[in-house]
Amino acid sequence: MFQQEKIGHGEAAVSHRRTGPVIERELSLRATLTGMLLGVLLTPSNVYAGLKIGWSFNMAIIALLIGFSFWQGMARRLWNGPEWTLHESNINQTVASAAASIISGGLVAPIPAYTLLTGNQLDPLPMMAWVFSVSFLGIWIAWYLRPSLINDSGLTFPEGMATLETLTHVYSHGAESARRLSVLFGAGLFSASVKAADTFIAAFPRWAPNAHWERLTFTFDPSLLLFGFGGIIGLRVGLSLLIGAALAWGGIAPWLLARHLVTLPADAAGPQFSLLVNWLLWPGVSLMACATLSSLSLRLLRQTKGNGASGNAGRAFRLPRPQPAPAIGLLLSIALVVTLQATLFGIDVVMALLTIPLALCLAAVAARVVGATGIPPIGAIGQLSQLSFGVVAPGQVAINLMSANTAGGAAGQCTDLMNDFKVGMLIGATPAKQVVAQCLGIAVGSIVGVLVYRALIPDPQAMLLSEQWPAPAAATWKAVAQTLALGLDSLSADIRLAILAGGIAGVLFGLLESALPSTRARLLPSPAALGLAFILPASVSLMMALGAIVTWLCGLRWPGLTERYAVTLAAGLVAGESMTGIGASIWQLARGGA
Template sequence: MPTLAWVRKHIGLGGVHSSGTSQAEFTLPAVLLGLLIGCLLCFTNLYFGLQTGWISMMSLQSALIGFLISRLLPKPMTPQENIVLQTTAVATGTMPLAAGFVGILPALGLLDEERDGVPPLHLSWVAAVGWSCAVAFFGVFLSPPIRKQVIIEEQLPFPSGTATAQLISVLHQLPPPDTTIRRRHPGYRALTVDVADDAHFPDTPTTADVVEAAEPPAAGHVEQKESWMALFWSFVASGAMTLLAYFFPIVFSIPLFGNYLAKEWLWSFTPSLSYVGQGIIMGFPTTLSMNLGMLVGWGVLSPLSKYSGWAPGPVGDMSTGARGWILWVSLAIMCVDSAVSLIPVIAEFVMKEVRKRQGKHEHASDHLKDDNEVETEDRLVPDNWVLWGLGTSVVLGIFLVWFVFGDEGIKPWATAVGFVMGGLLSILGVRALGETDLNPVSGLGKISQLLFAVIQPGNIVANIIAGGVAEAGAQQAGDLMQDLKTGHLIHASPRAQFYGQLIGSALSIVVTATAYNLYSRAYVIPGPSFPAPTAYVWLSLARLLRDGKLPAETGVFMLVFALVFGAIAGVKAHAVRRQLSYAKWIPSGVAFAIGFLNTPSFSLARLVGGITEYVYHKRVIKDGHDIRLIIIASGFVLGEGVISIVSLVLRTFGIEAATCWACGHGLCSGCPAS
């Protein structure tokens, strides 16, 4: 393990801080910095979510950037304050997914009165704030009781949260956190983390090699000044390229294989540094799965459906074209992958409960709730806060959903059922996340859609909203549980993190609703610039559950791919739970399905990042790992996300592209021909 002297010499980023129960953790600088970083992440996640459906919780990056900024303050930030900072940032930055701004709200805007019986629903700013308030706090109040079970009692690994704790311990020159997992059944050993941050579509894990080095590396360390420069120049490079692409759209729509394939089959390349950065954060195995899906979906199934007459419309048309046709195969893969990943979680939970009941008289003391709790009562969230918070958030949520959508949208009793489903599914999602670093929120939302197809048949609006309520609870509780795992390993106050979660979620309601309102005024959503692919997933399943009709021949392909990826998901789940070395190379069904949903341009750019990450850690930094590449990737992602705000302002004031030269293929965002 790296020694403290080695860390001082080579990392050069922080001082040693002691922690104690009396130490102030919930401080104004930590919260303000967390809100600032979270707002940037919120705009970034909304931007990328509407483009590709991909959202990252960016917990590790938030901790890193917050730490670097805090070095400019008169008093350096403690590790516990850093955890409050990154918890607040994550709660603020992930609202675009939690409140459905990248999927559910665009799906409601796609409704067709002739086909669906209701006109498109476009929420005003006030209505969007009301909807966000309805779902913003339910998952936060679910977190404390779930924490006691999955982190304290069962000690689930939560790899992304553990990786963030590893990084914070290095930054602040602390001894490495104890990541030994004491399990209730054999087959587990001490955890070695290789997952850096959790990024979602909405439930796909990301991978980056942030591990404890066995020996201090001879090279590759990052000095404080060097890390600042890496972050600054990567941010500037990505931002400059984004601004250049705004005025010269061809920069992000290169017809890599010629204009014919770009125009007719949507094969182009977007050399966006932000997507390269996302690929670095996601890691090579995930980007490889995504590009395998891209090759199968866009290289095989798309032309097959077109030439066979099953999808006779233009390839990019979501109703009659190949893009809409392969969407159904993607949906089958995502559903079966999520379902299979939940089976071992449910099975273990049932077996555990059976064993507990059989031995409850002999071993009752082993199951006392707080036996393993390491925090004092003054640092925990009181149970009465949780009960009052859950009750208030549910009652307020039911009223607000009724206020926004009315009785024609969804009945109040049905919304209440949606919250109950959300609570139950959140437990499953959190357990799956803790075991595998995979939060299957899209699959959980679709389970809720299946239920509401029975209890409110024929009501597409109710079906989508109910799925959104369930997804919001599961996604938010899962993301916050990763943060609580980080806090547990670094001995941060759960109550201080809880405060940060509440404040971050509250501010993000206004920020996300405002950002979405600005984007919807400046752009058509879904449209060429922001296709919002997950919106079609939500709407397509709702229509299928109502009508029972599938496009021509999709049923056969859905069944075949579901069977194949059901088997693959089972093998992968077994390998992950046994921590087998080859587990990460087994294709991820959700990542594979994303390759179907997004056009090749996005997947190819992420593959560049994935390959960069792999080569860097295998060839450049052979004897250890540093954080330079993470810093650069973070700058890439944030650069385009922040400059997208500038692009939004330019579009709002009517400032268009300088030239549409070479945009003859019609794929250039911002050009009239697109």
């Protein structure tokens, strides 16, 4: 029933394609090239945003709108080419979203954390190979999970259904997609212009109430990217960031200074983010990790009981009929991951082989959670795998980070493809062709993502965990690895107490969030956002909260317009500033080098 309701208003666009002997174009040259080009354009935005705020944006809907508007609109008017089919649109978004989701392969978390802790920076080609390999493994895990999870009536895959709704809607209301695309490009151009003016003409003032609050990072950040992300994340997460910033930077940080637990230079002026975050990240990471792990455990327990009661428990073990190509793909991905762990990071082959069953299990867990909630628990998967390797190989940073990266990267790509499989099943797409599209996407994303990361962060140890590049995901992985390697005894007593307090609060929030009905759970602060606010400058959290509040107010005043255009406009603000910011960073680095 849920699936039928989601498809309903676009049924006319789909039904005629399911009748008769007509076979649609699907994995066409133009569909794959369009997806690859959009992947090149959209991947940098996620790398930039991941290093800034630790979050990324699903680019599937943006790719759908751009591909449809070009091929079904402009191209047909110019040379009256063939119809851009529903299945070509699906291939286009599969390639583009796979490329943009490449940051789950480690680019903004374990890879920079590895450099921060060891001082070793991978060269571009080995880094591309590594990011591709863990993502490639996730694709084949998704292939073998597909028959069980996609057909499980208890897993609705909300993110995939949102993509399907947009896909069918643009074929029923072509003019609406053109208007949404105009909003996207208009917002992107405006955001890019503001960022260019701030960077190249005259820097906008970073206003603060006084010098004291400026040192605590309470400044005005004129970033439309942050404002746009606020519109995407919603009011609950936005207010949670606001509460977290007030608690961490407005409450704990002044207390740290008063007790001389953190000492600032006598002549300190401007935001003192780097010094304060070295203390604040510990309770923040503890809160996030414990909340996500406890929530994940309770959700899985409930799903297991529910599946057992409904007779679906056995589906998790039903594999597709043996086929040589997928088996070769899985074996090749395993060989690639194990070989690269040994050659790039000096990890023992036996230990590297142990990462494979853990990646299989945790990717399956992530896929089930995404199917039920739409939220990929990549952070929790990464921390859980870090804890696992902390027990198996204590004190070994490379194993803790890069072996855990295997599980996190595979889970990220697996969940992305599972959403695409859900869409494909409902429109009659060919799963094997979707796999090919996903492989093309991660190939493009690996190249572009690594080049952008290396261009933005040529010196991770000097540039990361700063006000310009907070890199909260990298800070989280670094903190967990450091604690597991050196032990809690290596930390001061005040930090150990902060970790304990954050962990207790995280467990309580995580359990309440999963145990309460959704209507009541929405009234709780988001524990992930609360913890994240400890690792981000207060200025970042304030701007994102402002975007969330303004979007909510617009929804009260103009509900129809907000529902149709808010996310599209916000995505344009994110893309415009991130692309300009990347160009500005590269230009400044080039000038410095010259």
